[in-house]
Amino acid sequence: MGEHVPxxxxxEMRAPVLVxxxxxxxxxxxxxxxxxxxxxxxxxxxxxxxxxxWPGMGARLCDETPAIRxxxxxxxxxxxxxxxxxLAPGTDVxxxxxxxxx
Amino acid sequence: MTQRVFLLVGTRxxxxxxxxxxxxxxxALRGPFCETWPxxxxxxxxxxxxxxxxxxxxxxxxxxWKSTDFGASWSHSSQGLAYExxxxxxxxxxxxxxxxxxxxxxxxxxxxxFVSDDGGTNWSHVEAxxxxxxxxxxNPGGAGLILHSLVLDPRDNGRIWVxxxxxxxxxTEDGGASxxxxxxxxRADFLPEGQNYPEFGQCVHxxxxxxxGGARLYQQNHCGMYxxxxxxxxxxxxxxxxxxxxxxxxxxxxxxxxxxxxxxxNGDIKGRFMPGxxxxxxxxxxxxxxxxxxxxxxxxxxxxxxxxxxxMATDTLEPAGVYFGTNAGALYGSIDEGDTWTxxxxxxxxxxxxxxxxxxx
Numbered sequence: 001m002g003e004h005v006p007x008x009x010x011x012e013m014r015a016p017v018l019v020x021x022x023x024x025x026x027x028x029x030x031x032x033x034x035x036x037x038x039x040x041x042x043x044x045x046x047x048x049x050x051x052x053x054w055p056g057m058g059a060r061l062c063d064e065t066p067a068i069r070x071x072x073x074x075x076x077x078x079x080x081x082x083x084x085x086x087l088a089p090g091t092d093v094x095x096x097x098x099x100x101x102x
Numbered sequence: 103m104t105q106r107v108f109l110l111v112g113t114r115x116x117x118x119x120x121x122x123x124x125x126x127x128x129x130a131l132r133g134p135f136c137e138t139w140p141x142x143x144x145x146x147x148x149x150x151x152x153x154x155x156x157x158x159x160x161x162x163x164x165x166x167w168k169s170t171d172f173g174a175s176w177s178h179s180s181q182g183l184a185y186e187x188x189x190x191x192x193x194x195x196x197x198x199x200x201x202x203x204x205x206x207x208x209x210x211x212x213x214x215x216f217v218s219d220d221g222g223t224n225w226s227h228v229e230a231x232x233x234x235x236x237x238x239x240x241n242p243g244g245a246g247l248i249l250h251s252l253v254l255d256p257r258d259n260g261r262i263w264v265x266x267x268x269x270x271x272x273x274t275e276d277g278g279a280s281x282x283x284x285x286x287x288x289r290a291d292f293l294p295e296g297q298n299y300p301e302f303g304q305c306v307h308x309x310x311x312x313x314x315g316g317a318r319l320y321q322q323n324h325c326g327m328y329x330x331x332x333x334x335x336x337x338x339x340x341x342x343x344x345x346x347x348x349x350x351x352x353x354x355x356x357x358x359x360x361x362x363x364x365x366x367x368n369g370d371i372k373g374r375f376m377p378g379x380x381x382x383x384x385x386x387x388x389x390x391x392x393x394x395x396x397x398x399x400x401x402x403x404x405x406x407x408x409x410x411x412x413x414m415a416t417d418t419l420e421p422a423g424v425y426f427g428t429n430a431g432a433l434y435g436s437i438d439e440g441d442t443w444t445x446x447x448x449x450x451x452x453x454x455x456x457x458x459x460x461x462x463x
Contacts, residue, residue, distance in 0.1 A: 024161060027137055028178065056179060060162040063191035064184040071161045101160035 014039060015089035019046060022097045025061075029054040043074055044083040046093060061095065071101025104463050107417060108172065109425055109446070110144035110153060111433060112455035117141045117155045119173045120446060126423055126437045129446050135176055136167045140194070143412055146459035147200040153459070154222055156208055158194025166195055166208060166222045182225035183208065183216055185232075197412065199252035202259045209249030213240065213266045215278065228278040236269065236283065236302050243267030243305050243324070250411055251309035253319070263319065263334060265309035270302045271321065271334050284334035289325040308352045308411045312359035320362050320390075322352040322411075327364060329390050340390025345377040351414035355439070356422050360389045363416070363424055363440060365409045376405040383414075383426065385440045399443035400434065407432070412455035419460060427453025 016037040026032045032054050040046035051058030063069050067083060074081045075094040087093065105124040111117065116134030141157040155167040155176075165178045184192055190212050197209035206218040208225065215228040240247060244267075251265030260277045263284070270285040283302040290297075290304050305324035312318035317333040320340075326347045328337040341347045346366045355361035364384045368377045376382070381400035384393045407430040414426040424440045427433045431450040436443045 022161075024137075028162070056181065059180050059184070063163060064187055064189060065191060066187060069161065069163060069191075097161045 014041070017046060017087045017089070017091045017093055019050070019093045019095065021050075021095050024097050025057070025095070028060065029057060032057070040087050042083070042087055043068070043076070043081050043085045043093075046087060047083070071098040072096075073098050105419070106172075106461045106463060107419070107423075108146070108153075108459040108461070109415075109433070109435070110146060110155075110455075110457040110459060111427060111447075111450065111453060112141040112144045112155065112157070112412070113427075113431070113451040113453050114140050115451035117144045117167070117173075118447075118450060119153075120433070121172075124419060126417075126419070126435070129435075131447055132173055134451075135169070135173055136178070139165070139167075141167075141454065142194060142196045143198045143455045143457075145198045145200060145457050147204055147206075148459060148461075149204065151459065151461050152221065154198050154200075154206060156195030156198045158192075158211075164192045164195050164210060166198065166206075166218075166225075168222050179223050180225070181223060182218075182227075183210070185214065185227065193246070196248045196250045197252045199254050201254040201262075202257055205259055207252050207254065207262070209252050209264060211246045211248040212242075213247045213249040213269065215249060215252075215262075215264060217278070230274075230279055231264070231272065231281050234272070234281050239303065240266065240269040241303065251306065251321075253309055253311045255315070257315065263309060263311070265306040265321070267307070268303060268305035268324070270304040271306055271309055272302075273334055284330075285337070286335065287330075287337035287339075288321070288323055288328055291325040307350045310352045310354050310362075312354050312362075313357055314359050316359065318359050318389075320352050320354065322349050322364060324348065324370060327352075327366075327390070329362075338390075340386070343393040344384055345382075348374070349409075350411040351409055351426065353414045353416050353424065353426075356416055356418045358387070361385065361387050361439075362390065363414060365414060365426065367408055373406070374408050376401075376407065379403050379405045381405045383424065383436075383440050383443070396436065396440040396443065398441065399436075399445075410452075410454055413453050415456045415458050417458040417460055423458070425456050425458065427456050429453065 038049040109120040116138040118133030120129040139159045144155040153169045158164040167178045208216045216225040253263040255261040308322045319330045327341045349366040353363040382395040407428040417423040424436045433447040
């Protein structure tokens, strides 16, 4: 089911999070980059920010549950995250295609 | 020759395009496209030549890919190709069809219908089909609960027939606002004795419409082959004379409503191979009263492959070309309406769909 996304303080003042995108995803968006720094206080905000940068990327990462797609793993501080997972300033985020998906 | 003839091939590992001229003797293969995503159906708008490919990736979900330059470049979208929050997510696009005025339709898994009026960029859900009172009782077939057959009226977007495994055939006469099951006369051998002709729940495998704009439909079902002369309200068995009642694809002739091509397999619980290991495309020219097998040029002996539900098509040339692809990745073509066959591409991935496009130069 859907996840509650905690409200965050205005994120514009925070240090950006660094997001690593999987090559299978990058190749779908002609101007996408494998590493991107952006402002986000949660994984949901990160997905929204990615979708603003590269329209359509949000739907590649999340389904209408809403949830991170079943075979996509988002790792924050070495642990699998959900949309509601908070992101501390400067966090490294790894988006990885799960081996279960192919 | 003044035509460009394209074969649009969907596979488990992307889309491929073969191109020839009107002679159809030499084919050039290009691909894989769509980043090797599992691609269930590749179709074209014959008016514009725009090619659409529908599929789904286990990681990144469903998408419809689009090319306006015969495959040289592609874009993709799934904007709006989703159910309401909380529903089982759309897993993949299974079928595509171009209707009147370029309107694009997509059938998906789990079974539902979406429509796009901007060439596949933005999609909206045809909700009334999923709101049909029979929906809670729809059961998936072997490939899932999929909307795999999309039959349109090229002049009237109000009339649509869909095939859903295993809910059966449903039709609308009002553009999708209301739907009714149209399965009378088709069997469901997998139900208890005495309950084999339900209103819905049949395992339709492929639904096609005869040329000419009339009310004739044909279907290959899990349990038999059928013809309807009243838009699917009543079906008659046409399986007598065929080697089995089981198969997946069906293809109509581009001009003759009495001609149909089928590829019967050996049976649903016998491996689903070519009967006796011998490949044949069966053709009727009298609406299913009699059948002839076309075997010349096709593998005879030890042919343990099948042909999937969207993997056979005809072109619009004279004489008509007929094409099919196997789950073992071989693509075959006939330019004499099914009498003789040639292997056009032997080593593709599993072929999920075959469609054609003929463009005048």
